[in-house]
Protein backbone atom coordinates (compact mmCIF):
# COMPACT_ATOMS: atom_id res chain seq x y z
CA UNK A 1 0.00 0.00 0.00
CA UNK A 2 1.34 3.42 -0.95
CA UNK A 3 2.15 5.69 1.98
CA UNK A 4 1.15 9.25 1.21
CA UNK A 5 3.48 11.91 2.57
CA UNK A 6 1.82 14.79 4.41
CA UNK A 7 2.35 18.08 2.66
CA UNK A 8 3.50 21.13 4.58
CA UNK A 9 -0.04 22.51 4.34
CA UNK A 10 -2.06 19.43 5.26
CA UNK A 11 -4.24 19.24 8.37
CA UNK A 12 -2.35 17.91 11.42
CA UNK A 13 -3.43 14.51 12.81
CA UNK A 14 -6.22 14.52 15.41
CA UNK A 15 -3.77 13.75 18.23
CA UNK A 16 -1.90 16.99 17.57
CA UNK A 17 -5.13 18.97 17.62
CA UNK A 18 -6.12 17.36 20.93
CA UNK A 19 -2.75 18.14 22.45
CA UNK A 20 -3.04 21.78 21.41
CA UNK A 21 -6.52 22.09 22.91
CA UNK A 22 -5.56 20.56 26.26
CA UNK A 23 -5.55 23.17 29.03
CA UNK A 24 -2.27 24.24 30.58
CA UNK A 25 -2.05 22.81 34.08
CA UNK A 26 -1.32 24.96 37.09
CA UNK A 27 1.71 23.61 38.97
CA UNK A 28 1.16 25.45 42.24
CA UNK A 29 -1.80 26.68 44.23
CA UNK A 30 -2.95 30.28 44.14
CA UNK A 31 -3.50 31.17 47.80
CA UNK A 32 -5.69 34.13 48.74
CA UNK A 33 -4.71 35.95 51.89
CA UNK A 34 -5.90 39.14 53.60
CA UNK A 35 -8.37 40.62 56.03
CA UNK A 36 -11.86 39.36 56.71
CA UNK A 37 -14.16 40.87 54.11
CA UNK A 38 -11.37 41.45 51.58
CA UNK A 39 -13.05 38.95 49.26
CA UNK A 40 -10.78 35.89 49.60
CA UNK A 41 -13.78 33.56 49.41
CA UNK A 42 -15.84 35.59 46.93
CA UNK A 43 -13.04 36.42 44.46
CA UNK A 44 -11.19 33.12 45.07
CA UNK A 45 -14.18 31.01 44.07
CA UNK A 46 -14.81 33.15 40.97
CA UNK A 47 -11.13 32.87 40.01
CA UNK A 48 -11.20 29.06 40.36
CA UNK A 49 -14.38 28.85 38.27
CA UNK A 50 -12.83 30.95 35.51
CA UNK A 51 -9.58 28.95 35.52
CA UNK A 52 -11.38 25.56 35.72
CA UNK A 53 -9.38 24.53 38.78
CA UNK A 54 -10.59 23.28 42.19
CA UNK A 55 -11.55 25.84 44.81
CA UNK A 56 -11.05 25.20 48.53
CA UNK A 57 -11.77 27.50 51.45
CA UNK A 58 -9.92 26.68 54.66
CA UNK A 59 -12.66 28.19 56.88
CA UNK A 60 -15.33 26.09 55.15
CA UNK A 61 -13.18 22.94 55.46
CA UNK A 62 -12.69 23.53 59.19
CA UNK A 63 -16.42 24.06 59.66
CA UNK A 64 -17.39 20.94 57.78
CA UNK A 65 -14.80 18.75 59.56
CA UNK A 66 -15.97 20.00 62.96
CA UNK A 67 -19.66 20.15 61.97
CA UNK A 68 -19.69 23.53 63.75
CA UNK A 69 -19.50 27.14 62.65
CA UNK A 70 -16.30 29.11 63.24
CA UNK A 71 -18.10 31.17 65.88
CA UNK A 72 -19.09 27.97 67.70
CA UNK A 73 -15.52 26.62 67.53
CA UNK A 74 -14.13 29.89 68.95
CA UNK A 75 -16.79 29.92 71.71
CA UNK A 76 -16.38 26.27 72.70
CA UNK A 77 -12.68 25.55 72.13
CA UNK A 78 -11.02 28.95 71.83
CA UNK A 79 -8.90 30.67 69.19
CA UNK A 80 -5.73 28.61 69.80
CA UNK A 81 -7.64 25.40 69.06
CA UNK A 82 -9.05 26.98 65.89
CA UNK A 83 -5.54 28.04 64.77
CA UNK A 84 -4.26 24.45 65.17
CA UNK A 85 -7.12 23.15 63.06
CA UNK A 86 -6.44 25.87 60.49
CA UNK A 87 -2.80 24.76 60.11
CA UNK A 88 -3.81 21.09 59.80
CA UNK A 89 -6.45 21.86 57.18
CA UNK A 90 -4.15 24.16 55.20
CA UNK A 91 -1.43 21.52 55.19
CA UNK A 92 -3.85 18.93 53.83
CA UNK A 93 -5.27 21.25 51.15
CA UNK A 94 -1.85 22.51 50.02
CA UNK A 95 -0.51 18.97 49.59
CA UNK A 96 -3.44 18.17 47.28
CA UNK A 97 -3.95 18.96 43.58
CA UNK A 98 -3.23 22.61 42.65
CA UNK A 99 -6.14 25.01 42.70
CA UNK A 100 -7.28 28.25 44.27
CA UNK A 101 -7.23 28.22 48.07
CA UNK A 102 -8.91 30.88 50.18
CA UNK A 103 -7.52 31.13 53.68
CA UNK A 104 -9.01 32.60 56.83
CA UNK A 105 -7.99 36.18 57.64
CA UNK A 106 -5.54 35.14 60.38
CA UNK A 107 -3.88 32.22 58.59
CA UNK A 108 -1.02 34.26 57.09
CA UNK A 109 -0.16 35.63 60.53
CA UNK A 110 1.35 32.28 61.63
CA UNK A 111 4.97 31.86 60.48
CA UNK A 112 4.47 28.09 59.99
CA UNK A 113 1.48 28.71 57.71
CA UNK A 114 3.46 31.22 55.66
CA UNK A 115 6.20 28.62 55.14
CA UNK A 116 3.64 26.01 54.14
CA UNK A 117 1.98 28.39 51.68
CA UNK A 118 5.33 29.48 50.21
CA UNK A 119 6.31 25.83 49.70
CA UNK A 120 3.17 24.96 47.77
CA UNK A 121 1.75 28.08 46.22
CA UNK A 122 1.74 31.66 45.13
CA UNK A 123 0.32 33.93 47.82
CA UNK A 124 -1.98 36.76 46.77
CA UNK A 125 -2.84 39.52 49.26
CA UNK A 126 -6.19 41.14 48.61
CA UNK A 127 -5.37 44.60 49.91
CA UNK A 128 -8.54 46.43 50.85
CA UNK A 129 -9.18 49.68 52.74
CA UNK A 130 -10.83 49.80 56.15
CA UNK A 131 -14.09 51.45 55.03
CA UNK A 132 -14.68 48.82 52.35
CA UNK A 133 -13.87 45.99 54.76
CA UNK A 134 -16.17 47.43 57.39
CA UNK A 135 -18.99 47.94 54.90
CA UNK A 136 -18.74 44.25 53.96
CA UNK A 137 -18.36 42.66 57.40
CA UNK A 138 -20.71 44.83 59.47
CA UNK A 139 -23.86 43.11 58.16
CA UNK A 140 -22.97 39.64 59.41
CA UNK A 141 -22.08 38.35 62.86
CA UNK A 142 -20.07 35.35 61.60
CA UNK A 143 -16.63 36.77 62.53
CA UNK A 144 -15.95 35.98 66.20
CA UNK A 145 -12.98 38.38 66.45
CA UNK A 146 -15.36 41.26 65.78
CA UNK A 147 -17.69 40.43 68.68
CA UNK A 148 -16.33 43.33 70.71
CA UNK A 149 -17.79 46.57 72.07
CA UNK A 150 -16.16 48.45 69.17
CA UNK A 151 -16.02 46.10 66.16
CA UNK A 152 -14.90 48.78 63.69
CA UNK A 153 -12.05 49.78 66.03
CA UNK A 154 -11.08 46.09 66.36
CA UNK A 155 -11.10 45.71 62.58
CA UNK A 156 -8.92 48.85 62.24
CA UNK A 157 -6.41 47.53 64.80
CA UNK A 158 -6.23 44.11 63.14
CA UNK A 159 -5.67 45.77 59.75
CA UNK A 160 -2.89 47.94 61.16
CA UNK A 161 -1.14 44.98 62.84
CA UNK A 162 -1.55 42.63 59.92
CA UNK A 163 -0.97 44.80 56.83
CA UNK A 164 2.86 44.77 57.11
CA UNK A 165 2.81 40.97 57.37
CA UNK A 166 0.30 40.52 54.52
CA UNK A 167 2.62 42.74 52.46
CA UNK A 168 5.13 39.85 52.43
CA UNK A 169 2.87 37.93 50.02
CA UNK A 170 4.17 37.15 46.53
CA UNK A 171 1.51 39.31 44.87
CA UNK A 172 -0.47 42.30 46.12
CA UNK A 173 -3.84 42.83 44.47
CA UNK A 174 -5.49 46.19 45.08
CA UNK A 175 -9.13 45.39 45.84
CA UNK A 176 -11.44 48.26 44.87
CA UNK A 177 -14.69 49.15 46.56
CA UNK A 178 -16.45 49.82 43.25
CA UNK A 179 -15.44 46.54 41.54
CA UNK A 180 -17.93 43.73 41.15
CA UNK A 181 -16.61 40.29 42.13
CA UNK A 182 -16.43 39.41 38.41
CA UNK A 183 -14.51 42.61 37.57
CA UNK A 184 -12.08 42.00 40.43
CA UNK A 185 -11.49 38.42 39.20
CA UNK A 186 -10.82 39.72 35.67
CA UNK A 187 -8.25 42.25 36.95
CA UNK A 188 -6.62 39.59 39.09
CA UNK A 189 -6.40 37.17 36.16
CA UNK A 190 -4.73 39.89 34.07
CA UNK A 191 -2.27 40.61 36.88
CA UNK A 192 -1.43 36.93 37.47
CA UNK A 193 -1.01 36.16 33.77
CA UNK A 194 2.13 38.25 33.75
CA UNK A 195 3.53 36.48 36.81
CA UNK A 196 2.61 32.78 36.58
CA UNK A 197 4.29 31.14 33.57
CA UNK A 198 1.93 28.15 33.37
CA UNK A 199 -1.21 30.21 33.95
CA UNK A 200 -4.26 28.37 32.59
CA UNK A 201 -6.52 29.97 30.00
CA UNK A 202 -9.42 31.69 31.67
CA UNK A 203 -13.08 31.83 30.61
Ligand SMILES: Nc1ncnc2c1ncn2[C@@H]1O[C@H](COP(=O)(O)OP(=O)(O)OP(=O)(O)O)[C@@H](O)[C@H]1O
Nearest residue numbers: 035036037038039040041042104105136179180181
Ligand atom coordinates in the same frame (compact mmCIF):
# COMPACT_ATOMS: atom_id res chain seq x y z
N1 LIG B 1 -15.70 43.50 44.66
C1 LIG B 1 -15.90 42.67 45.65
N2 LIG B 1 -14.88 41.90 46.04
C2 LIG B 1 -15.04 41.05 47.06
N3 LIG B 1 -16.17 40.90 47.78
C3 LIG B 1 -17.23 41.64 47.42
C4 LIG B 1 -17.14 42.55 46.36
N4 LIG B 1 -18.31 43.15 46.25
C5 LIG B 1 -19.08 42.65 47.19
N5 LIG B 1 -18.46 41.71 47.91
C6 LIG B 1 -19.02 40.97 49.04
O1 LIG B 1 -18.19 41.21 50.18
C7 LIG B 1 -18.09 40.04 50.96
C8 LIG B 1 -16.63 39.64 50.97
O2 LIG B 1 -16.51 38.63 51.88
P1 LIG B 1 -15.68 37.28 51.74
O3 LIG B 1 -16.41 36.30 52.57
O4 LIG B 1 -15.39 36.92 50.32
O5 LIG B 1 -14.36 37.79 52.45
P2 LIG B 1 -13.19 36.92 53.02
O6 LIG B 1 -11.95 37.65 52.63
O7 LIG B 1 -13.32 35.51 52.55
O8 LIG B 1 -13.40 37.04 54.60
P3 LIG B 1 -13.10 35.96 55.79
O9 LIG B 1 -11.65 36.14 56.17
O10 LIG B 1 -14.00 36.37 56.90
O11 LIG B 1 -13.40 34.60 55.26
C9 LIG B 1 -18.97 38.98 50.30
O12 LIG B 1 -20.25 38.99 50.85
C10 LIG B 1 -19.02 39.45 48.85
O13 LIG B 1 -20.18 39.02 48.19
Ligand SMILES: O=C(O)C1=C[C@@H](O)[C@@H](O)[C@H](O)C1
Nearest residue numbers: 036059070104105106143144
Ligand atom coordinates in the same frame (compact mmCIF):
# COMPACT_ATOMS: atom_id res chain seq x y z
O1 LIG C 1 -9.22 37.38 60.55
C1 LIG C 1 -9.30 36.34 61.25
O2 LIG C 1 -8.52 36.08 62.15
C2 LIG C 1 -10.39 35.40 60.95
C3 LIG C 1 -11.01 35.46 59.72
C4 LIG C 1 -11.99 34.45 59.28
O3 LIG C 1 -11.71 34.11 57.94
C5 LIG C 1 -11.96 33.20 60.15
O4 LIG C 1 -10.86 32.39 59.87
C6 LIG C 1 -11.98 33.56 61.60
O5 LIG C 1 -13.15 34.28 61.85
C7 LIG C 1 -10.74 34.39 61.98
Ligand SMILES: [Mg+2]
Nearest residue numbers: 040041059102
Ligand atom coordinates in the same frame (compact mmCIF):
# COMPACT_ATOMS: atom_id res chain seq x y z
MG1 LIG D 1 -13.53 33.70 53.52
